[in-house]
Structure formats: C-alpha cells, structure tokens
Amino acid sequence: MSLFNRQLIQTELQKIWGYQDFRYPQAEIIDSFLTGKDVLIVMPTGGGKSICFQLPALLQTGLTLIVSPLVALMENQVNQLQQKNLPAALIHSELSREQKKQTLQAITRQKLRLVYLSPETLLSPSIWEIISQPQIKINGLVLDEAHCLVQWGTTFRPAYTRLGIVRPSLLKHKPPGTKMAIAAFTATADPLTQKTITQQLQLDRPEVFLINPYRANLNLQVKTIWTPRGRKQQVLKFIGARKNQAGLVYVRSRRDSEELTQWLRSIGYAVQAYHAGLPTQARRTIEQDWLTGKIQFTVCTSAFGMGIDKSDVRWIVHFHAPELLSEYMQEVGRGGRDGKPADALTLISEPTGWFNPEDKQRSQFFTQKLEKQYLQAKQLIKQIPSQGEINAIARQFSGGDLALSLLYSEGLVRWQDPFTYQKQSTSLKLNRSDLQQQAWQKQRHAFLQTKQCRWQFLLAAFGFSSEAKGFSCGHCDNCLRV
The missing domain is CATH 3.40.50.300 (P-loop containing nucleotide triphosphate hydrolases)
Structure with missing residues (x-):
C-alpha cells in the first residue's frame, strides 16, 4: 500500500470510526480488496473484520454486496453504518414492500455503497434483474460467516452452493474488463473448510489471512x-x-x-x-x-x-x-x-x-438424516432432465433444491448460472461429502476425548501446526489436571 493511500485510508478510518490506526491485518486486507484481489480471511470474532470490507466499499464508487446468513447480523451492522449517515442498506424477507422498493430504487440510482442480503435474497429474480444491469457497478462480493457455505449448503440452505457462479454470471452483463473481487470472512475454518470455500466460491489465487484463534482468557x-x-x-x-x-x-x-x-x-x-x-x-x-x-x-x-x-x-x-x-x-x-x-x-x-x-442416539439421528438426503439425491438424478431450472425442480420434487445442492457438491451437476443446472455424470457414487462429514466427526470426537492441552489440539486442527508444537495454555481442564 503506498504511503499516500495509507494516509488517505487511515484518515477515513479515524473520521468514520475514531480509530487512530489499523490492527493487523486490517490494512493488508483493505489493500488487497481495493486492488481487486480475492481474499480469504480467518479471523477470530472481535478482530475488526467488518472494517476490512466496509471501509474499501465506502472509498469506491459503485456497490459492494455483503452476503450474510442472518437478519440479526445484517441489522446490527447496517444500523451502525446508518447511524453514521453512511450509504448502506439491507434487503430481507421481513421488510415491508415499501422498504424493499426504496432500497431497490436506491441501488438503481447508485446511491448506495453497501447492500446486505442473504444468499436466498441475492438469488431472487427481482434482485438479480437489477444488479445484473450493465450500468450498475459492483466492485465486490463479501461472504460474511463463510463457514456457513460448508456447514449449511448441503443441509438446509442450498442457495449457498450457488454463490460461486454469481461473479461469472454477473460479469457476463458488465462492460468488458470489469473487475469484481470476492472476500470470504469467517472466524473458524480448518484447512479442509478453507479449501472447500476457495473451490466453491471460485476464488482466483486468493490472498489468505489466517489469524491465530488462541484466546488466553x-x-x-x-x-x-x-x-x-x-x-x-x-x-x-x-x-x-x-x-x-x-x-x-x-x-x-x-x-x-x-x-x-x-x-x-x-x-x-x-x-x-x-x-x-x-x-x-x-x-x-x-x-x-x-x-x-x-x-x-x-x-x-x-x-x-x-x-x-x-x-x-x-x-x-x-x-x-x-x-x-x-x-x-x-x-x-x-x-x-x-x-x-x-x-x-x-x-x-x-x-x-x-x-x-442420549449423545449416541442424537448423533445417529443426524447421521440417518444425512443418509436420507443422499438417498433422495440418488433418486433425483435418475428422474431429472439433463438440464433445467433449479426452482422448477424444487417445486416438482420435495427437497429437490437441497438434493441438487448435494449433487453439485459431489460434482454430478454444475450450475450454468444461479438459476439453471446441467448434469455432469451418470455416476451415482455419492461419498465425497459423506467422507468429509465423517472426518469432521472423527476430529470432534478426538477433541472431546483428548488428554492433551485443548488449545494445542485446536491450534493443530485449524492449521496452526507450528504454533501448536509444544504449546500448553495452562488453563484448560487437561492442563490443570497435570
């Protein structure tokens, strides 16, 4: 980051939020985002992640879309921005028709810099029709709480698995040479989750920022x-x-x-x-x-x-x-x-x-639920056309959109755009996600049963191998037991 840019950005930081300087790696993330690079950030809660995408969005002309999983999460951030008279808004299903209309008009008139919305809202026809217009400049997409893509995409919120096709689909409607960065933020992601996020969002050589999750208190x-x-x-x-x-x-x-x-x-x-x-x-x-x-x-x-x-x-x-x-x-x-x-x-x-x-029974219940979803997906791929509309399949088959999402995660269908699919293979081997789930369950079981320092285990599990070597927190139950 050049000295001039750093001074300008620091001035805006102080003017808007009152902070004298950045905490690492806020400035580095902002620099990456402003230069159009994709970024993956694993930063513990309380690390100041929102500034990392709010500030560059406010410094640029055009719109930044923040995809967020929960209304409470959106409201919290948008209320804070609006109290500072900053051009931010949110769209969700609980808003009145008039409120939605006003926000959509503000997007069309390019009066906003940040718009918060859920994956489902982003992929709704009314929103897509507006943001895909050539004159609507979109600087970037931010996926907040990116671990939800992995945890929820094939279980109960299938729209998450279609987020990776959003950028290439939007760019088809924008002027040649348009850049659109993607930033994925999460407080926790082990190496396997990081890889899945990178692949499913189609991140292009992302800069990765991994912040040590250890909390001494x-x-x-x-x-x-x-x-x-x-x-x-x-x-x-x-x-x-x-x-x-x-x-x-x-x-x-x-x-x-x-x-x-x-x-x-x-x-x-x-x-x-x-x-x-x-x-x-x-x-x-x-x-x-x-x-x-x-x-x-x-x-x-x-x-x-x-x-x-x-x-x-x-x-x-x-x-x-x-x-x-x-x-x-x-x-x-x-x-x-x-x-x-x-x-x-x-x-x-x-x-x-x-x-x-009770724990064994509960675990069996969730395993059986997952197996049922796999069975539905196997049946669905035999019945659906080689290509078609995702919403049509969801209407025709109970749980059809969820089954399609599972088939996508296995590489058996691909998204042509956020609204249509195409079969990739006639193979019915559905096991990759199942093996991933088993690996996560095994890891969790090992943590619960371990005799080593619990923080040492977590550091190793989340990819901080060098930090984990010889580490002892001194205050978990296992350390106090020694």
Missing part, C-alpha cells in the same frame, strides 16, 4: 456425564456458581431447547428458549432481553449468537456437544470478548453409551 473444559439426570445437575452446579453472570446454554435441536427451558423454569430460573423456529419478533425480544440483562442466559440452538455483540459473556455451556469443531469454536468464542476470563463447559455422555445413550 477462554478456559475450556469437557466433563463426562454418566446419566441424563447427572447432565442436568452439572448444568445447575455450573450456573449456580456464576450468579448474575451472563451466559449461554447451547443444545442441538429446537425440541431440546424447549424441553430444557421448561425444566429450568420449573425450578425457578427466568430463562427463554431460542431457536430458528420462533417468530421473528419473539427472537428479537429474547435477544434484547439477554443483551440488556433482563435474562441471565438463554437455552439456544446454533441459530443464536452470530451478529449479537455482547462483550461481558462470562460462560458458555454446551449441554450437547456440537457436531463440528468449527461450530464449537464459533460458540465458545462468544465468551469473554471484553478480554476478561470466561469459562466454556462441554458435557458429553460416558464413552460406552450404555448408561447415558
């Missing part, structure tokens, strides 16, 4: 539970020792969230269940009640946390261990963002599953 603990009753007793003991301290209890399903909340209420806790099945307003109310301290904690699924900024979370409990280690890192990372100590406890069934079979 985050104390990790895994405890073996021998009975279902014992699991509940451990939660009560842990929370009881942390009265009036903000925390979160994570469970694996909506039903688990409701049932555990009901039990905690029956013994006097003022607590709310939070999951994606709740009405939007109910979720917003729970978020605000937790943020303002009206409730000490919530019993939630993985739907809770992204985009909700609370610095003084002192504890995280995984009542059930998450399926993936990247999910675990995302969720425990919500503790201690103010730099003060925070405790993260994960409860697991005893190894045999004889006395406490």
